Each structure stands twice: as structure tokens, then as C-alpha cells.
Amino acid sequence: MAGNIKDREAYQHLNFVYQAALCVLAQNPENTELARFYCLTQKTISKRLVLRQDPSTIVRCLSCGLTKQFPNNPKHKLWVDQPEAQLENQTSQENQTSQGKDNH
Template sequence: MAHLLKDKEAYERLNYLYQAAHCVLSQNPENVELARFYCFTQRTVARRLVLKQDPSVKRTLCKKCSSLLIPGVTATTRQRRKNSKIRFTVMRCLSCGQSKTLLNNPDYCLWVDRPEAQLEQQKQPGDKPQINTTQQLLSRCVV
């Protein structure tokens, strides 16, 4: 069954702008301003059309200056530890100094990666309810 995506053209435009920003920085790391312009345009289009971006894309963009965060090129990456069990990745933008803290938990599963978040998995009006325990759902997420 073909899945029709709403605003497919807009998502293609967002994807193109993100790939263009990566390409510009990979060819010449001094073109930070052009890559920032592409990322700012991507963010503006997504905000104007009220589109949800993938978490992996949002994690690589600076919230303050819309710069693409590439470790060693436009950002520094450090591993921090709050206690023996909780670890964080701290990404600091080299353009504006904004820090982004991401939790390092191998057992954590993003909502978009869970089966119930997928459109194909959602129940139809005539379907029987399917009972899933939390353990069954988590076992699907852990790789």
C-alpha cells in the first residue's frame, strides 16, 4: 500500500537544504555562513508550514544561531558524567557558544522509533484492540 505523505514536497525541500548544508561544510569548512543560511532557511520553512523534523536532524542544529553542529568543524563534543550511571554528551557551538546537552542512555527509545508512533501501526476504526505490555514495547525498541 502506497503511503501518501502530507507536504511531501516541503519535506523534500527540508531534506535538500540539510544535505546542501552538509555538502558545503564537507567541501570547505570555512563556508560556515552559507551552511548556516541553509539551516536557517530549513528551520524557517519547517516553522512556517508547521512540520515536525526528525530528532536526529534537530540534534545537529544550533538553536541559537541555526548553525550545523559537526564535531571538530563547527562544534566541540565532550562526554560528561553526573554520577556513575548518568552520562551526557555536551555539544558546544563554535560560532555562538551555545551548549546542547544530550543524554547518553543506551536503553532509551525515542518516540518516533517506537512501533505505536508509526502511521502504518496505528489501529483502524474496525480493528480489535491489541494489548501490549510495556515490556513488549520496550523489547522492540532495544536493538
């Protein structure tokens, strides 16, 4: 199943940029500007490609210590993952509707 990930290269790029930010801070905790640049790059890439990070992510600001948590609802489904959003399902529903109209 791991071979079927959409935008695999983009996720790998995001992962690389995230690891680069962590590596910079591990080597020199004072170098927050470069780490912020990497985080901004990561955010820009994910927005441009409309990719989402893990919803259970906890983000902590290195300057002020503010923590944000993005709670995860395991029952939540994106619209594109729902059967009625799939084009092939819409086509079959339209055919059933038009066949029902022809019978009246």
C-alpha cells in the same frame, strides 16, 4: 505507504536544503556562514509549514560544539493522530450523545 506523505514537496525541499548545508561544509569546512544560512532556511520552512523533524535528531553547533538531543518517545501520539481528534469520530459521538438525550 510512502506515496501518502502529507507535504511531500516540503519535506523534499527541507531535505535538499539540509544536504546543501552538508555539501557546503564538505567542500569547505570554513564556510560555516553559508551552512548556517541553509540551516536557518530549513528552520524557517519547517516553522512556516508546521513540520517537525525527526525527534531523535542530534544537533551539534559547529562553532562551540554544543550538542542538543531531542529524545524520541515511540509511544507518543500527536493529538491529530488520536481517534477522538478525527472529525468523523466527533460527528458520530455527537449523534450518539444527541440520541441519548432524545431518549430521556
